[in-house]
Amino acid sequence: DTAVSQTPKYLVTQMGNDKSIKCEQNLGHDTMYWYKQDSKKFLKIMFSYNNKELIINETVPNRFSPKSPDKAHLNLHINSLELGDSAVYFCASSQDAAGGPADTQYFGPGTRLTVL
């Protein structure tokens, strides 16, 4: 069984559209994250949820909205897509929040978003 899964793996869409990426973890972890990786492989945290509550909300456009229906899921909805949103988006989870004894993150395979 895949520990952290994301769908879809690839997403190609036009500017201005609204799209969602889904993430699920079956590790029983309390904390989930969304990261954006640009074309140069630079990785930046976007959001973090602990037990369905937002704990990190980095400076990202408010077109990006995370939703956590339960502890095992953290979805990312993006409105009015722009060319600069093209990137690989990674979901991750960890048992503890930052600094905890079990804060190792487990990453999903990524979703490559291409905005045309």
Added chain:
Amino acid sequence: GNSVTQMEGPVTLSEEAFLTINCTYTATGYPSLFWYVQYPGEGLQLLLKATKADDKGSNKGFEATYRKETTSFHLEKGSVQVSDSAVYFCALSDSQNYGQNFVFGPGTRLSVLP
């Protein structure tokens, strides 16, 4: 604020060569330090970690020692293989600094030639 700096890549080595990838960090608290590896087309996975000064993390022949005095966590391997070709990320986790709890370095691409 917190930050992680890594040596710029790409790094190209021949099989069985010695590898060092430098990593230094800036943090206001006492962070945990990590090395993650990303193989082509995959997500990141933990390679090793260290949670306090002088700890050594090791896995798959890779090692890194948490040096508080030099704020460094350099990754080393004595003899690399072609299968080690990947992007390596140094990272820190800091509970003290809300909004900068997790910081990743820019990544260093390693190519190992047969």
